[in-house]
Amino acid sequence: MSNSTNASNPKKRPYLIVGQGIAGSMLAWFLEKAGESFIIIDNSHKYAASKIAAGIINPITGRRFVKSWMIETFMPFAKNTYQEIETALDVQVWKDMDIIRFFINNAEGNNWLSKTTWEGYDKFLKTEKTADYLTDFIFDAGGYGTVNGAKVDLGKLVKAFRNHFQEKEVLRSELFEYDSLVVQEDGVKYKDILAKKVIFCEGYRSYANPWFAHLPYESAKGEVLILRIPSLKTPDIIKKHLFIVPLEDDLFWFGSNYEWDDLTDEPTQIGKADLLRQLKGILKVDYEIVHHLAAVRPVLKDRRPALGLHPNHPNIGILNGLGTKGTSLAPYWAKALVELLVTDKAIPSEVDVQRFKIA
Ligand SMILES: Cc1cc2nc3c(=O)[nH]c(=O)nc-3n(C[C@H](O)[C@H](O)[C@H](O)COP(=O)(O)OP(=O)(O)OC[C@H]3O[C@@H](n4cnc5c(N)ncnc54)[C@H](O)[C@@H]3O)c2cc1C
Incomplete structure (x- = not known):
């Protein structure tokens, strides 16, 4: 996967994408369609909201x-x-x-x-x-x-993309280390990778990113139960406060609640008790709990995505803040970001990451 042959010509270098949830996957998809090359670093979906979202x-x-x-x-x-x-x-x-x-x-x-x-x-x-x-x-x-x-089915999709990127040999399954990124005039260097730009698509973990620590994060954890409800046969999504979503066989996705203080990916007994209390007021029939999952939605204070380039470092970009609506937002805004990267088309100010000023 070495790209040392492109070292002499910065224009031929790949983009470096950090994070392969729905944001990073869509960004790669539209870069691929635009004929651009890329390398992705993702730590095997360890923190991915995309893998447990109902979609x-x-x-x-x-x-x-x-x-x-x-x-x-x-x-x-x-x-x-x-x-x-x-x-x-x-x-x-x-x-x-x-x-x-x-x-x-x-x-x-x-x-x-x-x-x-x-x-x-x-x-x-x-x-x-x-x-x-x-x-x-x-x-x-x-x-x-x-x-x-x-x-x-976002979980299935990010897995399919992962296989696709692995087959193309453009995916590295490892943790990205900020200290190893060197920002240069004509690109960025990360260990043995020379890239045009690095684009961070790290979901809620972006709060730890030194280049985007100034964004007003209000990320929200959500816990989910996968239930077996043998008597319930429905092709429809049911919403009463929370959602009951049919999966395959007798399985249903049930959730989700919101928690702003505990931003870990771990399911908790408190979260489970809250879901079960709410389920009691919704479902009349017997069920069995099959799985209990948790993840964190990447939310910004103004509830809008953040995309574009860092105000002081134009070789560093971001696609984040997809909040509770990553399924509908990711395709559109990933394409807008690719248009900025490839054709210099401006990002609407409402979603431009540069709306957040660095103190
Ligand atoms: C319980 C729950 C239910 C939801 N339901 C819905 C829904 O029904 N509809 C909807 O539209 N949205 C829903 N969402 C929101 C949706 O999941 C998000 O908007 C979307 O998944 C965010 O995608 P992302 O790619 O930005 O982040 P993520 O999916 O979190 O992906 C980020 C990726 O980056 C990786 N990463 C982070 N830091 C590093 C690092 N330093 N090095 C390497 N890799 C790194 C992570 O492991 C992960 O794979 C839900 C979210 C939750 C938690």
């Missing part, structure tokens, strides 16, 4: 049923990108899925009904669908509504 794309969110930011742009772009990758890597990850949203009371149901008449909401809210069979399984306090959503 839901939910266009209508929150108590007030608000359309998610730029969803009309992100969702079709994401679908197109994931489907292209499915063909290229021979893996199936995208699924259009209805989200059955149970209301907590009748007032919420009325609010929902009024939203179905708002301009731009009609394509995401289904009014004709019934899923009454679910009330045999879910405690129903105020009816339900249906959202046109989707789910991407």
Whole structure:
């Protein structure tokens, strides 16, 4: 994997990507499409949120049923990108899925009904669908509504990308050590690698990165239970506070909660107890716990991604802050970052990492 032959011509050097979650994978995908070369360093997904996320794309969110930011742009772009990758890597990850949203009371149901008449909401809210069979399984306090959503198997995808990058011999499974990075005028040097630029896609671990320590991190841990629910047969995602997402066989993904103080990847007894307490108010039927998982969502204070180049070191870049919506955001913003790198197209100021000033 040595690239010493390119040492004399900086333009021919590869990009160095640190982190191969959904952000790093998408960045590599669009670099590959643009004909650029790259080397990836990832410590075998040790800290990856992407490997345990449900991968839901939910266009209508929150108590007030608000359309998610730029969803009309992100969702079709994401679908197109994931489907292209499915063909290229021979893996199936995208699924259009209805989200059955149970209301907590009748007032919420009325609010929902009024939203179905708002301009731009009609394509995401289904009014004709019934899923009454679910009330045999879910405690129903105020009816339900249906959202046109989707789910991407992010865990399967990052594994498929990992195999792809290993076959191409562009992936090193190791921890990136900041002290070994030398920033040069015409690129960067990391141990034996000479690269054009280094782009950090480290998820929540970015708080430890000396070049991006000034970002206002508000990362949030989430714990998840994988449940076996033999009697529940549904093709739909169920949402009542939390999500119940069908996987294969009788298995379901259940989660997730939010924790801001303990930013470790370890599942905890407190987290599990919290999930089980909430499940008690949601599910009427028997279940068995198969796995208990945890990871940390990379969130920034203004809830927007951060991408682009370091204000003082243009050979150092970042794609981070995908928060709770990495599935829909990663494809679009990875492409925008590649356009900056390859064609110098400006990043919108709202998501440009340079909006955060260094003190
Ligand atoms: C419980 C939970 C549920 C979620 N559900 C959803 C959902 O339904 N829909 C949705 O859109 N989003 C969801 N998310 C959010 C989603 O997971 C994230 O937005 C997304 O995965 C972030 O991707 P990333 O590539 O930025 O980071 P990550 O997936 O964390 O990837 C970062 C990678 O970098 C590696 N790394 C870090 N530092 C180093 C280093 N120094 N050296 C080498 N490697 C390093 C890590 O090991 C990891 O492989 C959920 C998150 C959690 C925790």
